[in-house]
Amino acid sequence: MPLIYWSLVGMEVSALVFITFFALYLYVKDKTTLIPFLMALGVLIRMDYALVVLVFFLLVGWKERLKILSAVFIMLLGMTVFRVLYYGDIFPNTYYLKATGLDIYTYLRGIYVALKHILIYNPFLYGLAFYWAFKIRDKLSKVFIFAFIVLVLYVVKVGGDVWESSFTLSEITRKLKIILVILSLMGIHPSRIRVFLRPYEEFHISYNPRYLWRIYKIGEITRDGAKIAVAAAGIIPYYLENRYFIDLLGKNDRYIAKLKPKTGNMKVSLVKKFKYFPPGHNKWDYSYSIGKLKPDVIVNVWVLDKIDSSEFYPYVRDYIYIFPYGLLLKNSPKIIWEKVKRQD
Numbered sequence: 413m414p415l416i417y418w419s420l421v422g423m424e425v426s427a428l429v430f431i432t433f434f435a436l437y438l439y440v441k442d443k444t445t446l447i448p449f450l451m452a453l454g455v456l457i458r459m460d461y462a463l464v465v466l467v468f469f470l471l472v473g474w475k476e477r478l479k480i481l482s483a484v485f486i487m488l489l490g491m492t493v494f495r496v497l498y499y500g501d502i503f504p505n506t507y508y509l510k511a512t513g514l515d516i517y518t519y520l521r522g523i524y525v526a527l528k529h530i531l532i533y534n535p536f537l538y539g540l541a542f543y544w545a546f547k548i549r550d551k552l553s554k555v556f557i558f559a560f561i562v563l564v565l566y567v568v569k570v571g572g573d574v575w576e577s578s579f580t581l582s583e584i585t586r587k588l589k590i591i592l593v594i595l596s597l598m599g600i601h602p603s604r605i606r607v608f609l610r611p612y613e614e615f616h617i618s619y620n621p622r623y624l625w626r627i628y629k630i631g632e633i634t635r636d637g638a639k640i641a642v643a644a645a646g647i648i649p650y651y652l653e654n655r656y657f658i659d660l661l662g663k664n665d666r667y668i669a670k671l672k673p674k675t676g677n678m679k680v681s682l683v684k685k686f687k688y689f690p691p692g693h694n695k696w697d698y699s700y701s702i703g704k705l706k707p708d709v710i711v712n713v714w715v716l717d718k719i720d721s722s723e724f725y726p727y728v729r730d731y732i733y734i735f736p737y738g739l740l741l742k743n744s745p746k747i748i749w750e751k752v753k754r755q756d
Contacts, residue, residue: 424457431457432464439468444476448483455487459504463566467559471552501666509662509669510570510691517675518571521686525572526564571691626736627651630709633737638746641707643714658707661714662695671695678719688715702727708746710739 435450447468454461462484469480495501501508530538545553567573627648630640636654645659662668673694675685693714702710702724710731716724731739734754740747 427457428454428461428464435468439471444472447472447476448479451480452483452487455484456491459488459491459507460566463559463562466562467555470555470558499666505666505669506663506692508666509695512670513672513695514571515673515675517682517685517689518673518691519568520682521571521690522568524686526567573690573692623647624651626711629736630711630738633748633751634709635746635748638709638744639705639707641701641705641710643712648711658701658705660696660698660701661693663692665701667700668695668697671697674719696723698724698727706741708741708744709737712738 431450431454435447438444438447438450451461451465451468454464465480465484469477472480492502495504499505542557545557623644624647630648631652634640634652634655637656639656639658640648640652641658641660642648643660645657645661645663649655649657657664659665659668662671673689674696675689675694678685678689680688696714701707703726710728713724728739730742732742733739734752737752740752
């Protein structure tokens with residue numbers, strides 16, 4: 413389920429899964445010529461693929477290791493040179509956003525996420541895997557155990573991920589077991605379980621179309637060059653051409669990305685900090701993004717009800733909320749006001 417979900421919603425997942433399994437296939441078949449190229453390609457697609465590169469580096473012989481190092485180094489060097497010349501930064505913007513200025517809450521959340529997943533997926537199975545890996549003393553098994561440990565440490569370092577609880581196989585199977593028991597007690601055949609899983613289906617069926625509908629509506633009322641502020645800077649900018657987008661959470665904003673996380677200043681419980689302010693969703697500055705940049709439309713913001721309202725409301729006094737567009741800047745010349753219609 414996670415692979416299917418992120419293959420549809422995440423851009424890089426399918427490509428990286430193919431690269432990884434193809435490289436494993438080549439390793440098993442003892443045809444390692446293309447593995448260095450595949451590792452470099454994986455790093456090009458996503459830099460933290462370097463963790464997977466480390467696994468293959470430990471699997472292959474010394475000659476192949478040198479080739480992998482050379483291929484990945486050349487790729488990283490080329491990417492860095494381009495980034496410095498084009499953006500003026502050594503590292504990707506998301507690195508500054510998620511991996512710099514970290515506070516104690518980031519590491520605590522990372523530990524919480526790692527332990528949560530181990531407990532959900534059954535710690536006994538993890539223990540059994542470790543036991544067999546060390547008992548068999550197989551190189552491949554030990555490398556994958558090492559890879560697992562590295563990945564857990566990486567999760568702790570970056571504080572987990574905003575989507576680690578969304579549609580994971582563990583959550584669905586856990587709920588599925590409960591549903592099957594209830595069905596049996598009710599005398600309902602499990603083949604009719606589709607009805608009970610409808611919430612999961614509706615997310616896939618209605619989530620993106622709902623966004624597409626809003627995109628269409630916003631496109632209708634805005635002129636080319638209109639500035640649009642979003643917290644979800646994915647599907648909306650992708651489909652709305654010739655508009656200038658302001659990323660409130662900083663994934664595409666150098667200034668926001670280099671701020672300190674807001675987590676420590678939040679007057680909410682530790683559990684809510686873990687839930688609502690993961691890496692990539694804990695930096696913002698509305699005085700800059702809204703007060704200074706003055707977007708014509710504010711489509712959405714991140715968990716506004718969980719932050720101090722004084723951080724947001726003073727900067728939107730010149731805006732009016734009209735569904736489905738969001739907050740519209742009054743008298744903005746970039747908005748075609750005669751086309752604006754409130755829809756309940």
